[in-house]
Amino acid sequence: MIVVKVGGSAGIDYDAVCADLAQLWQAGRKLVLVHGGSQETNRVAEALGHPARFVTSPSGYTSRFTDRQTLEIFEMVYCGKMNKGIVERLQRLGVNAVGLSGLDGRIFEGKHKDSVRSVENGKVKVLRGDHTGTVEKVNTGLIELLLGAGYLPVLTPPAASYEGVAINVDGDRAAAALAVALKAEAMLLLSNVPGLLRAYPDEASLIRQIPAAEVESYLEFAQDRMKKKVLGAAEAVAGGVGRVIFGDARSGQPISAALGGAGTVVQ
């Protein structure tokens, strides 16, 4: 089993990802796809007059402040446009894909965090009304049912809180929890960079190998959103996933290339 997470930032070639995925699937690989949609969500939110608001926690993690209206826009894009766009591409390639959010069948479950601490002008503020959380539990029943019947699951946030409320969760860490739950041999985190860069944005500074036991010490190289990927990788390998690869989804055969050793390999 391989869990592939493809991000939602600018430059990602979904046609290339889907073509590669279809080929591997048709060759008999067991795969689950998880995807994001951040860039498109920002664009749609802006167009709807409710632009994204990002907050930085005191420990330096950036996340989207998700009030109810933001959550609904998030769902429109992630579960709607992005998810169905990927399912459509796969269907066109002859793969019987099924798109689901973490709410469906409670695939992704976690605690609802209603408030978030945000650093603004050097001061820490507490913002309430946040619909976010972290995936703590993956209910694999529905996924196994689909895989067993020959369908390729295409999953996306949000997750379900324990009270059944939709919560925005980080896709990289959701994919990590999924990879652990499915006892995956590998998890790929594909984005618009060649991998983890020692001196971002210098692509020549690609880190090729990270020993599994040392992955958290590499957090220092990751800025903003890349931190969540490093954290997800640490969680996945600690949970028994054989290897995690940060790969490039901008062109070519992103999945095959990553499985072949391109990008940053955490093992």
Ligand code: ADP
């Ligand atoms: P996605 O939505 O595609 O999963 P994110 O935007 O969450 O991707 O994270 C990837 C981004 O992290 C890259 O586009 C890059 O701008 C940024 N980044 C920060 N630090 C690094 C680093 N050390 N190496 C690579 N990318 C980094």
